[in-house]
Amino acid sequence: MDHNFFSMGLIAIPLIETFDLKTNFSSNYTSFIQVVLAVVILVISILLNMANFPVRAEKMHQCGLLVSTLARKVHRHMNEDSSSIKYDDLVKDYENILQRVENHSRVDYLYAKNNLTSHYNNQWYFPIIAKTQYLFQFLPYIALLGIESIWLFMLIAK
Numbered sequence: 001m002d003h004n005f006f007s008m009g010l011i012a013i014p015l016i017e018t019f020d021l022k023t024n025f026s027s028n029y030t031s032f033i034q035v036v037l038a039v040v041i042l043v044i045s046i047l048l049n050m051a052n053f054p055v056r057a058e059k060m061h062q063c064g065l066l067v068s069t070l071a072r073k074v075h076r077h078m079n080e081d082s083s084s085i086k087y088d089d090l091v092k093d094y095e096n097i098l099q100r101v102e103n104h105s106r107v108d109y110l111y112a113k114n115n116l117t118s119h120y121n122n123q124w125y126f127p128i129i130a131k132t133q134y135l136f137q138f139l140p141y142i143a144l145l146g147i148e149s150i151w152l153f154m155l156i157a158k
Contacts, residue, residue: 006040024157107133
């Protein structure tokens, strides 16, 4: 969700006042809500900028490339009678990759496990759990948008 949806509330409120539309709240209360919406937008913008999605995406891509290289090494040794030393070396390589780069969150894992049904034997209820946990990460944004929409409706409803 983007913070631009919250900006719509900041645009709508002055337009309502500019066109002298009847509102259910006083001018002071409306101004207070404008300030609250501005603070919410500021906080969300800061949180989204702190997440640094482009850098995280590049790190995760780098992790995928390294794991793919390791997978090719593993496949080369699967049909051979490799020693436990070779196995230990591959495990160390894998652990080094995981420690070196940022890894995916649990929600990402559940999403992949739900969609890669040919690789995982999931219970019948697993898709419900996976999708619910996936949606929960958006719940704060949905709640804030709902509150803003309800308040704007209350502002102009007669």
